Amino acid sequence: MKRSLRMKRPPKYELVKKIALALPDVREEGHRHGPWFNIGKRVFLLYWGRSESWMIRLPPDHILMLVAVGEDIFRPMKNGSPFWIYINVDNMDAAMIRDYVGAAWKHTAPRKLRDGLRERDEDEDDSELQGEALA
Numbered sequence: 001m002k003r004s005l006r007m008k009r010p011p012k013y014e015l016v017k018k019i020a021l022a023l024p025d026v027r028e029e030g031h032r033h034g035p036w037f038n039i040g041k042r043v044f045l046l047y048w049g050r051s052e053s054w055m056i057r058l059p060p061d062h063i064l065m066l067v068a069v070g071e072d073i074f075r076p077m078k079n080g081s082p083f084w085i086y087i088n089v090d091n092m093d094a095a096m097i098r099d100y101v102g103a104a105w106k107h108t109a110p111r112k113l114r115d116g117l118r119e120r121d122e123d124e125d126d127s128e129l130q131g132e133a134l135a
Contacts, residue, residue, distance in 0.1 A: 010034055010047040010054065012089045012097070019098050020045055023105045025113060044108035045101055053086040056104040 010016070013035070020026050020037040029036045034047030044057045053075070058066075060082040066074040067085070075086040089097055106114060 013047075015094060016045070016054065016089060016097060016101065019094075019101050020105075023102070024116075025109070026105070039105065039109050039113070042108050044104040048086075051086065054089050055084050055086055056100055057083050057108050058085060058100075058104055059083075059107050062103070062107075 017028065017035070017037075021028065023039075025039050026037055029038055031046070033049035036043050036047075037045040045054070047054050055077075063076075063082060063085050067076045072091045073088050075088070077084050077086065087100060092100075
């Protein structure tokens with residue numbers, strides 16, 4: 001009988017999941033190497049069990065900057081992918097995780113979805129400003 005390997009739980013899984021699923025049109029999919037977070041069919045965040053690391057999809061210039069900064073948080077892909085980078089969420093607080101997951105979502109989401117979110121944010125900002133002006 002073949003033994004099945006049991007994957008250990010990704011670091012900060014509940015926090016990463018909560019942040020990712022709060023973004024518009026995001027769904028989680030199971031994969032044999034860990035959870036993947038998609039917008040439609042596009043993956044923007046995943047846990048890769050083989051390397052035991054979270055990976056995010058960002059613009060190439062952003063990836064180059066993060067690789068240059070290095071530290072204990074970012075690690076380039078061995079194959080030199082211009083769109084993906086490993087992140088060490090153990091060395092990140094919730095706000096930092098939210099910022100990078102949000103940046104990955106913005107880079108991956110269809111323009112129509114991003115524009116709709118931007119318009120909604122501007123409407124909320126306008127109503128807050130109007131409320132302050134009336135006070």
